[in-house]
Amino acid sequence: MDELHTYRQEIDAIDEQLSTLLNQRMAVSRAVANYKAAHDNHVLDNQREQEVIDKAKARSDREDLKDYHETFFRQLMALSRAYQHSLINVENPINSENKEYPSTAQGVAYLGEQGSFSDKAAENYFGDKINRIPASSFRSIVEGVIQGTWLYGILPVENSLNGSIAQALDLFRDHQIFIVGEVVLPIRHCLLGLPGTNVDGIKKVISHPQALEQCSLYIDQIGFRREPRTSTASAAAELAKTDDRSIAAIGSPQLADCYPLIILKEDIQNPGNNFTRFAVIRSQPIYQQDTDKMSLFCRVPHVSGSLYQLLHCFAQHNLNLLNLTARPMENNPWHYDFYIDLEGGLHQSSVQSALKDVGRICETYKILGSYRHDQLS
Numbered sequence: 001m002d003e004l005h006t007y008r009q010e011i012d013a014i015d016e017q018l019s020t021l022l023n024q025r026m027a028v029s030r031a032v033a034n035y036k037a038a039h040d041n042h043v044l045d046n047q048r049e050q051e052v053i054d055k056a057k058a059r060s061d062r063e064d065l066k067d068y069h070e071t072f073f074r075q076l077m078a079l080s081r082a083y084q085h086s087l088i089n090v091e092n093p094i095n096s097e098n099k100e101y102p103s104t105a106q107g108v109a110y111l112g113e114q115g116s117f118s119d120k121a122a123e124n125y126f127g128d129k130i131n132r133i134p135a136s137s138f139r140s141i142v143e144g145v146i147q148g149t150w151l152y153g154i155l156p157v158e159n160s161l162n163g164s165i166a167q168a169l170d171l172f173r174d175h176q177i178f179i180v181g182e183v184v185l186p187i188r189h190c191l192l193g194l195p196g197t198n199v200d201g202i203k204k205v206i207s208h209p210q211a212l213e214q215c216s217l218y219i220d221q222i223g224f225r226r227e228p229r230t231s232t233a234s235a236a237a238e239l240a241k242t243d244d245r246s247i248a249a250i251g252s253p254q255l256a257d258c259y260p261l262i263i264l265k266e267d268i269q270n271p272g273n274n275f276t277r278f279a280v281i282r283s284q285p286i287y288q289q290d291t292d293k294m295s296l297f298c299r300v301p302h303v304s305g306s307l308y309q310l311l312h313c314f315a316q317h318n319l320n321l322l323n324l325t326a327r328p329m330e331n332n333p334w335h336y337d338f339y340i341d342l343e344g345g346l347h348q349s350s351v352q353s354a355l356k357d358v359g360r361i362c363e364t365y366k367i368l369g370s371y372r373h374d375q376l377s
Ligand SMILES: O=C(O)C(=O)Cc1ccccc1
Pocket: 111, 112, 115, 116, 117, 118, 119, 156, 187, 208, 210, 211, 230, 231, 232, 233, 276
């Protein structure tokens, strides 16, 4: 018994030293948070964390303690990150992040050509106030916005029948890009052909993959071959340049006004309410007082219960989730990041409290935006 008592005294003395060291470490962490806030740096620096872990393992005085060193330092750094997040992100989100950035960028880039659904979404959101610029891929839109070639971009992010559009979400996660608004469009598809085309003679349909998927029942019933194109409007423009009456394009009825094509059949989309949600993106966030929706990316530790804990942060503050999508991590097979939409704006105290908890639980998280919910759907 005496022996156990002695061991416990030894452990208490070590814990005392650990507490002193933790105070010191968190004080430095505070200084790092201030530095990162002033220099727009991210809280998570994967390379730096790996170096800390490698050094810790090398200091282990026994082989069988290496893994314990790794876990200890991983947890320590997670605590440090949570502390930094609580200092940087939510102390004063509206004032600290709503800076005006000098920019010569103009216009909004959208996918496809004139008459694409993205073009229509941009028109609905901005009216004729700004130029709309056609682009050939999601990536080129995002890169153009980051480089300041365009002020805004517009990307489809979710369809009411097919769910989240993974490619768009991954671009938001992996780039310094922010959502500043959204627009929801009802989607109606029709089959378009060159004048004089007979539906019976059509062998192949061309369109954006989303459109082909949304009309899959009709396409399979007739037995058309499918070929993807950059957008519905690019497919229509391409068809209009040919004289091939064995090809049809799929897209909005308005395409028949933009290109010399005729509508062969209307409303060929699969049954159900077909809406697509588009995100308006910018290279810098805009946080306003009257927003009522937010989007985030969260990375939780790969341990039992961590997703449950993450969801609890929102439940505890009565915040309703509008979307939860798991996206695979590129360099970490079978591990996932979580994309979340929630009802509530960043100016709300319940949201700020929830985000403080999120910061404590997540290895890293990113606020993609706080913006007005388009209630059309
Ligand atoms: O191809 C288009 O027109 C787009 O904007 C992408 C798309 C395709 C189908 C439905 C919604 C958006």
